[in-house]
Amino acid sequence: MTQRTTAIGVFFYFACLFFGPLGAQNGWFERPLSPRTANYQMKIRLDPDEKMIYGEATLVWKNPSPDTVGDLQFHLYYNAFKNTGSTFYRRSNRLSRLPDSDACFWGSNEMSDIRDGAGRALQSRYIQPDDGNTDDETVLQVLLREPVLPFDSVRVTYRFVAKIPKIMVRTGYSRDYFFLAQWYPKVGVYEPAGTRNARVGGWNCHQYHSNTEYYGEFGVYDVDLTVPADYVVGASGSLQGTTDSPAGTTHRYHVEDVIDFTWTASPKYLVFEDQWKHVRLKVLAFPGHECYVERYFEAAKHSLDFFDEHLATYPYHTLTMVDVPYHGLFTGAMEYPTLISVLSLDFFPKGVLFSETLTVHELTHQFFQQIVATNEQEEPWLDEGFTTYWEGRIMDQYYGEKSSAFKVLGVGAGNVEYNRIEFLNMGNPKITSCAQSGFDTKADNYRTIFYNKTAIWLRTLEGLVGEATMSDIWKTYYEKWKFKHPGGRDFTDVVNEVVRKNHGDRFGDNLDWFFEQVLYGTDMCDYAVSDISVTPVLPKAGILDDGTCVGLKQTNAPDQWRSKITIYRNGEVLLPLDVLIHFEDGTEVREHWDGRDRYRIFEYTKPAKVAWAEVDPERKLHLDADFTNNGMRLKPDPLPAQKYGGRLLAWVQNLLEVLAFFV
Numbered sequence: 001m002t003q004r005t006t007a008i009g010v011f012f013y014f015a016c017l018f019f020g021p022l023g024a025q026n027g028w029f030e031r032p033l034s035p036r037t038a039n040y041q042m043k044i045r046l047d048p049d050e051k052m053i054y055g056e057a058t059l060v061w062k063n064p065s066p067d068t069v070g071d072l073q074f075h076l077y078y079n080a081f082k083n084t085g086s087t088f089y090r091r092s093n094r095l096s097r098l099p100d101s102d103a104c105f106w107g108s109n110e111m112s113d114i115r116d117g118a119g120r121a122l123q124s125r126y127i128q129p130d131d132g133n134t135d136d137e138t139v140l141q142v143l144l145r146e147p148v149l150p151f152d153s154v155r156v157t158y159r160f161v162a163k164i165p166k167i168m169v170r171t172g173y174s175r176d177y178f179f180l181a182q183w184y185p186k187v188g189v190y191e192p193a194g195t196r197n198a199r200v201g202g203w204n205c206h207q208y209h210s211n212t213e214y215y216g217e218f219g220v221y222d223v224d225l226t227v228p229a230d231y232v233v234g235a236s237g238s239l240q241g242t243t244d245s246p247a248g249t250t251h252r253y254h255v256e257d258v259i260d261f262t263w264t265a266s267p268k269y270l271v272f273e274d275q276w277k278h279v280r281l282k283v284l285a286f287p288g289h290e291c292y293v294e295r296y297f298e299a300a301k302h303s304l305d306f307f308d309e310h311l312a313t314y315p316y317h318t319l320t321m322v323d324v325p326y327h328g329l330f331t332g333a334m335e336y337p338t339l340i341s342v343l344s345l346d347f348f349p350k351g352v353l354f355s356e357t358l359t360v361h362e363l364t365h366q367f368f369q370q371i372v373a374t375n376e377q378e379e380p381w382l383d384e385g386f387t388t389y390w391e392g393r394i395m396d397q398y399y400g401e402k403s404s405a406f407k408v409l410g411v412g413a414g415n416v417e418y419n420r421i422e423f424l425n426m427g428n429p430k431i432t433s434c435a436q437s438g439f440d441t442k443a444d445n446y447r448t449i450f451y452n453k454t455a456i457w458l459r460t461l462e463g464l465v466g467e468a469t470m471s472d473i474w475k476t477y478y479e480k481w482k483f484k485h486p487g488g489r490d491f492t493d494v495v496n497e498v499v500r501k502n503h504g505d506r507f508g509d510n511l512d513w514f515f516e517q518v519l520y521g522t523d524m525c526d527y528a529v530s531d532i533s534v535t536p537v538l539p540k541a542g543i544l545d546d547g548t549c550v551g552l553k554q555t556n557a558p559d560q561w562r563s564k565i566t567i568y569r570n571g572e573v574l575l576p577l578d579v580l581i582h583f584e585d586g587t588e589v590r591e592h593w594d595g596r597d598r599y600r601i602f603e604y605t606k607p608a609k610v611a612w613a614e615v616d617p618e619r620k621l622h623l624d625a626d627f628t629n630n631g632m633r634l635k636p637d638p639l640p641a642q643k644y645g646g647r648l649l650a651w652v653q654n655l656l657e658v659l660a661f662f663v
């Protein structure tokens, strides 16, 4: 490289660093990407000894609706950890995770001195929109002196004091490690009529339930975090600078067009940095885990590359990956805007790609649930299912279709394959539908139904409509709904629109018949080759047309064979499928069946016998619950290697299932 090209390279490097693809400075976009409905300025002080956060905040909230709105509703998630009366504890078995001691490991969050833009004090009260449990203080309603007019905005100031819980789920402290998610008073989402399922405008601000996650509004965050000088900080967004004072070091963060703000602090963090195009990548890890850093960076770069090519460019300027310590394990495997928590387990052999899978999964959530900001509480399939589908595509592409979940002792499984097995091996795969809300879904079923089953039927949809149309569907959905709040019907509407455009009425008027079965229904799908038989076709005996008489003994050598193949529909789900029939002379016939009847028989009279038949030879129907009955040979074909491979697969799967609840 010449000196001149080096200089140009350096220029572009810094240009990318500071101006990115959207012509924006680090952390700032040239123009808003989102409606910027909820905008926060917060000054925060962390007291690590007392495990407290002291905050002063200003919220500017824009009314996104034509309604006149008389109140604001805030999530105070830490109050879920305040005592055993909260809905979070009453409706879960999380209490068993609490340490058996008298130490005050509980959490809380209290807002005070709430004032409007004119400095007038505002009244507030806890409300329980979901279950009326008056002990639950996870939603605070603030009554405005003057309602917010349609599309107007209101400015509110307040203080808050958060007692940080010992890590229970996703957030808290452990020793001098702080992972601060769901930590500040966060305004809910006001849904104008027509948003998702809303018939009239209103707040969507659910209490904190142990099974469900979150739903956030887009905005800009300016957050000053003051921590002891020896603490290393990681946070959503871009660091704008630091200043030292007797109170500690203040880290100033700015991030735009995101639905949340999360941060972490510890004096023991090691910091590693890398770059992907305009994105500053950072890993925060603890001593002893340096060996995983490159694996995180590599998985992140693969994901960013993949989205760049197949969906959209990651718009933000930073991505921070936090490798959580063992003693803070329950903060691991979570997604927040521009910051994800990952984890690595030293006892896993290197062939188990747990670290990579988590990185890809949590990074994918940047697109599905943070940029396309769906409601995780009411429609978890829209984020977890979509994310699992993309996770499978990315992992299989970069780490191999037969090894992207694990490869141990020469036996491996791909991510997509593994997710399918996980769903099919659950106790009762028909227990609930993907469209169920998260509130009432048992934790055991949450993952398998919302994550795995959704990913499997998305793959099946891709098999039916083809990769090109599926790609069209994703791009159309993303472009239409990025920085908005779509619901499930908005996704299926996009599918119907794109499939109609690309395929006319090949799949009927629309694909609602598909969604009724796989999204809203609980039936299983299974097609099988149930029987193959061959009978000889002998030449004609007796008096033939030319008057000759042919005896039976002269016709005992068949010149043709009648092959009969019976395909059976074992399941209740009806899907169109292909059947491939292979004959002993190497010829093949491909049939298409609408899959609606209980069975279908294919018959052929040919000089060669059928050798084998296979339903869905390209495995387009990922929902098919049993691939082992998809094919049949005329003669038995034992496959001992597969049998033993299957046992090892089951063993590794059991091991992984123990850890599956993390993501």
Ligand SMILES: [Zn+2]
Pocket (backbone or CB within 6 Å): 361, 365, 383, 384, 387, 663
């Ligand atoms: Zn997830």
